[in-house]
Amino acid sequence: MFKGLKVRIRREIIDEHKNLLSKDEINEKKLRETITRILNDILHREQTVLSEDDKQKIICGLVDELIGFGPVDSLFKDPDVTEIMINGPNRVYVERYGKKELTDIVFDDEQQLTAFVYRILAPTHRRVDESSPFTDLSLKDGSRVNIIIPPLALDGPTITIRKFLKEIAKAEDLTRLDTLDQRMADFLVACIKAKVNIMFSGATGSGKTTTLNVLSAYISNSERVVTIEDTAELHLAQDHVVRLECRPSNIEGKGEVTLRDLFKNSLRMRPGRIVLGEVRGAEALDVLQAMCSGHRGALAVIHASSPQDVVYRLETMALTSGVAINLEAIRRQIAAALNLIIQQEQLADGSRKITRLTQVNGLRGTEVVLDDIFFYEIEKVDLEGNVTGRYKATGVIPAFYHLFDKAGIIVPKEIFNKD
Secondary structure (H helix, E strand, C coil), X not given: CHHHHHHHHHHHHHHHCHHHHCCCCCCHHHHHHHHHHHHHHHHHHXXXXXXXXXXXXXXXXXXXXXXXXXXXXXXXHCCCEEEEEXXXXXXXEEEECCEEEECCCCCCCHHHXXXXXXXXXXXXXXXXXXXXXXXXXECCCCCEEEEECCCXXXXXXXXXXXXXXXXXXXXXXXXXXXXXXXXXXXXXXXXXXXXXXXXXXXXXXXXXXXXXXXXXXXXXXXXXXXXXXXXXXXXXXXXXXXXXXXXXXXXXXXXXECHHHHHHHHCCCCCCEEEECCCCCCHHHHHHHHHHCCCCCCEEEEECCCHHHHHHHHHHHHHCCCCCCCHHHHHHHHHHHCCEEEEEEECCCCCEEEEEEEEEEEEECCXXXXXXXXXXXXXXXCCCCCEEEEEEECCCCCCCCHHHHHCCCCCCHHHHCCC
8 A cells, every 4th residue: 555655646746746856955845745745635535544654654755765865775875885787676786896796675666766767867957768768977976877768778767876986085095995006106196297198998887987086186276177078977176177068969959069069169268187088989089189289188088998999999089070181190199199098997806907007109100109117917816706916017117207307296217117
């Protein structure tokens, strides 16, 4: 009986009182009053009697669900959970310590899950419906969300939530987690301060955006930083940050603002730094040209499985820009613009590590030259998948070492001594 009442009240809230859920901060008092009125109307129409205690259980349960995150609220509060994956109403997975596991949490039905989707979407400018059945967004705490609904998702609404990890904020946190060693951390902090152009590369879930967030904390507070993202995920600590976010097209298919549009506009905003959440298309050529034209210290994310693949992807994306430019000219742009590639991976045991720090060192003939400066060497993987290895220096001193001297930053050359 309680479940049936909750279903009907929830449906009426979603259909008739969406305005209550469309704010960043829901008015709990108004929500509670509305739920109470709907419940009393139903009981009156059906001449049903409930005790005051039973009424309060229904009201409080719905308030908690619609204000918080319903059945998965506890997962948001669990510091060990880094990712929440909801595959329809009956299967909720989480990632803990890099390992995925099925929980015993379920939603009452698809309607409750749909209400949860609406609760997430309401404060944003995003939507999911028949004409736009999937979307990306960020929660207020910085967690990243992807939503895809039927008929594309065959088992019901599917939501993937990557939680924002507040406890990873400094380079020391990355060394504590063994994402890199102290030499690499000192080197990367110096690169940020010296305005080295850096590309953060890796597969989905490898930790590259987290690493960018951490290292961005070392940008000088005196700089004007412009961030450009498809979905806002970055959280910079500086005072003078301008955050730009793409806009999807409206229901008529108009009004879209792309990464490329925002990037071109950002160059007119007197940026001290430009930070791109992800390079994924024709804007790659604009980014390379900006780096070549004096906008130093640019940071950007790209999906690629190796530093060499970063070069290949940049070449391909630049060729789709619509600008009449050949491959040789693109390679010259890459060689002149990009200084360092940070390659990050999630290993077999779930740990996330920076596996290569690779410099872009000009051209050899017509090919872009890549030199590893540091790398992670896997020494053993046991039967349980636990990885043992160590970080090593190759003996290569960065070709952009003069940028440290120019910025007055001391980086001992000894840290590059070959292991």
